[in-house]
Amino acid sequence: MSTTIDDATxxxxxxxxxxxxxxxxxYGEWSSLVYSLALRSLGHxxxxxxxxxxxxxxxxxxxxxFDPERASISAWLVGITRNMVADAxxxxxxxxxxxxxxxxxxxxxxxxxxxxxxxxxxxxxxxxAQLDPVPRTVVHLAFYDDLTHTQIAxxxxxxxxxxxxxxxxxxxxxxNRLEVSHGPAS
Numbered sequence: 671m672s673t674t675i676d677d678a679t680x681x682x683x684x685x686x687x688x689x690x691x692x693x694x695x696x697y698g699e700w701s702s703l704v705y706s707l708a709l710r711s712l713g714h715x716x717x718x719x720x721x722x723x724x725x726x727x728x729x730x731x732x733x734x735x736f737d738p739e740r741a742s743i744s745a746w747l748v749g750i751t752r753n754m755v756a757d758a759x760x761x762x763x764x765x766x767x768x769x770x771x772x773x774x775x776x777x778x779x780x781x782x783x784x785x786x787x788x789x790x791x792x793x794x795x796x797x798x799a800q801l802d803p804v805p806r807t808v809v810h811l812a813f814y815d816d817l818t819h820t821q822i823a824x825x826x827x828x829x830x831x832x833x834x835x836x837x838x839x840x841x842x843x844x845x846n847r848l849e850v851s852h853g854p855a856s
Contacts, residue, residue: 682738697726700744704751711755721754728754765803772807775825797844808836 684692704725709718728750729736736746798809804826811822812833819837823830 678742679738682736682743685743686733686736686738688733693726693730696729696743696747700747701726703744704747707748707751708755708758712758717758721751721758724754725750769803771826772803775807775811793848794844797847798840800847801840801843805836805840808833809840812837 681692681695685696701722705718705722708721708725709715712718712721725747729747732750736743798806801809807826808822811817811825812819817825819830819833823833826833
């Protein structure tokens with residue numbers, strides 16, 4: 671038993687000193703614990719995987735704050751996991767609120783122009799549907815409802831700069847997705 675504790679303490683020291691092999695050993699030993707805690711709380715495998723990744727990234731970035739003499743690496747990782755799970759729950763709550771706000775101001779149906787080819791309309795609508803709820807609503811209001819940035823900002827109660835950023839990032843993502851799917855435009 672003492673050897674196991676000594677080994678864990680040494681592993682913790684190596685980890686705190688920046689030894690990447692120690693990180694790999696710690697991940698191999700405790701990733702299933704972190705994943706199980708996240709899955710039990712969040713209820714979705716994808717969310718649990720995201721939290722697990724974030725926990726180990728946060729642990730690695732904050733390794734200088736880990737003291738193997740004060741706590742075991744597993745207890746430290748469980749503490750980080752609890753914080754990341756709480757952050758994930760808060761993000762879900764914010765996303766639900768934003769989605770509800772966006773749904774309240776955006777109509778459900780998209781009315782594309784008649785001169786655009788049906789295949790192109792379906793492709794673009796599918797790509798827009800893959801955007802996160804708030805950027806999707808902003809893009810919809812800008813291009814389908816033909817609102818100005820200021821009008822969108824007023825309707826969604828957000829700064830004009832944020833509206834512009836959502837549009838710019840969304841168009842960039844759409845362009846990248848369409849270029850990957852169909853090659854660059856000529």
